Amino acid sequence: MFYTRFALPIMSLILVAVPAAQAQDQSPVTSIVESWIASPHGDRKAEAFVHWNEEGAVPEDCATCHSGPGLMDFLGADGSMAGKVDAPAAIEAPIDCVACHNQAASDLEQITFPSGEIMTEASPSAICMVCHQGRASSDTVNMAIAGGEDDAINSELGFINVHYAASAATMFGGAVRGGYQYDGKAYAERFVHVPDFNTCTTCHNPHTTKVVAVDQCVACHKGAETVRDIRITPADIDGDGDVKEGIRAEISTLHEKLGEAVMLYAKEVSGKPVAYDSHAYPYFFNDLNGNGMADPDEAKFPNRYQSWTPRLLRAAYNYQFLAKENGAYAHNPRYAIQLAYDSLEDLSSKAAVDMAGMTRP
Structure with missing residues (x-):
């Protein structure tokens, strides 16, 4: 059962018995709740x-995004000071x-990102951005590697x-440096779409999180059958000679190729092969048998990559x-393309990374 700050079950607030005359008005709300229950x-x-x-x-550092009461605490919706979680959450x-x-949540317009940059968002997207911003930035990485030689292993x-x-x-x-941004490179700032599709909730159903603007997208982007097929650049980004595939395929x-380059550099320069598992923390592990994969016996925390x-x-x-x-x-x-391209370029200065035909926008 889910509880509000008034200690009343949410479902009982919505799914109460109502006169037949009101049933039609009640059903849209019920549908929304059911959609939300089935969502992430x-x-x-x-x-x-x-x-x-x-x-x-849930500890304070995690409660904002991993507990409903924690999010309310962060917002100050529970009467506490906004901008911080005061106590562990349910x-x-x-x-x-x-x-x-x-x-x-309705009044929220200022969002502070992990880099410390503060962005203004005067739309319902602001509440989404509280959690969908990551927990690190270029600044986090630079702080960790400060003073180290680029190719020297630091245990x-x-x-x-x-x-x-x-x-x-x-x-x-x-503008907020969520990805790692290399010195001397220029990076695209806010991606501005057409006015009717320029916020989180105009493209995603806020209760199911599913993309809902597909028909409108492909209606404007002629020739694209799905959102993933859309591209507006004639450049061959990934160097494979296909300039008709969707931009998602290019990325x-x-x-x-970046994943392959990371493994190549680790083997050739660090001298310690690495393997990646997208579902096992902390994701990068020693590739003990050199097969290029994080096998079940390798994808364990004690075997985490430390080179x-x-x-x-x-x-x-x-x-x-x-x-x-x-x-x-x-x-x-x-x-996204700039982050991947610049990472490949940086690795290629020390490892045999093939970037033939690639284009950086």
Whole structure:
């Protein structure tokens, strides 16, 4: 059962018995609740909401996005000071109706990103951006590698994870430095779409999170059957000679090549082969048998990769940033391409990375 700050079950507030004359008016609300329950934000048994069950509470650092009451605490919707979580929050308490539908959420316009940059968002997207911004930035990586030689192994370095679905960081691009941005390079800033499709909730159903603007997208982008098929550049981004594939395919190929380049650099320069597992923390592991894959006996925390150089860590950070941001092709394709291209270029200065035919926008 999910509880509001008034200690009343949300479902009982909505699914109460009503006169037949009111049933028609009530059904849309019921439909919304059912959609929310079936969504990632409403799955109270999901790892995002049960990870801390043994501890009995979600710690302050995680509570904003992993507990409905924690989000209300952060917003100040519970009467506390806004901008921080004051105490551990309830477990198995997803992001429920009242967590987003409150006055503090409606008034929210200033979003602080991990880089410290503050962005203004005067739309319903602001509440989405509180959580979908990641937990790290270029600044985080630079702080960790400060003073180190680019290709010298530092045993004190650990992998820096941006966290997951950092869509807002992608959308604002270079302005908030969510990906690792290389010195001397220019990066695309906020990706501005057409006015009717320029916020989170105009493209995603806020209750199911599913993309709902598909028909309108392909109606404007002639020749594209799906959102993934859309492209507006004639340039061959990934160097494969195909200039008709969707921009998502271009980004996917660059991302795949970046993963290969990370492994090549680790083997040739660090002298310690690395393997990646997208579902096992901390994602990069020693490739003990050299087969290029993180086998089940390798993808374990004690076998985590610990032979990082600053150059390798920068590239791996961007690889993970794109791996956990499946919508980058729609949120800010230029920024995503620039991150992958620059990481490949940096690695190619020391390892035999083939970038023939690639184009940086």
